């Protein structure tokens with residue numbers, strides 16, 4: 001399986017990092033070794049001094065597809081979840097300045113927190129899903145899927161022009177504004193609407 005992450009999919013987040021709002025989706029990959037499941041703790045890596053959380057709606061592909069038309073994209077996923085795209089912001093900043101790839105900053109072990117899957121049928125409107133991150137009991141990030149620049153269906157169609165999407169592939173659909181640093185001892189809890197999706201500590 002592959003983990004595809006979308007960058008700059010919320011206007012306010014692109015602006016908070018001083019980036020242009022893109023005309024087409026920006027994406028990068030994480031390997032399967034980046035997954036962090038089942039509320040296991042996140043161990044702060046020694047190679048960075050600035051790990052940021054990015055809370056994102058995640059979609060799981062359930063059918064092989066290539067050159068998927070946007071109008072059929074909704075038939076390629078049944079489940080959504082919530083995740084964190086942990087980012088070594090210090091390393092990413094250096095990579096951006098030097099024009100280098102982002103893998104060192106984004107694809108490290110356990111950088112992709114992923115909760116359990118929820119049927120998309122549980123949501124009335126996939127373009128109006130609220131999600132939240134609490135850090136130490138305080139609301140740190142609030143997102144709504146309606147604020148995405150590129151919808152889930154558009155992303156699936158776009159990505160499938162370049163890469164065959166396979167069963168079990170997951171797409172992190174980008175973070176809303178409000179990203180920030182974590183530190184050892186932090187307690188992170190994520191919610192999709194009212195449902196608690198993950199609950200773990202930084203160690």
Ligand code: ZN
Pocket residue numbers: 005006007054056085172174175
């Ligand atoms: Zn992200």
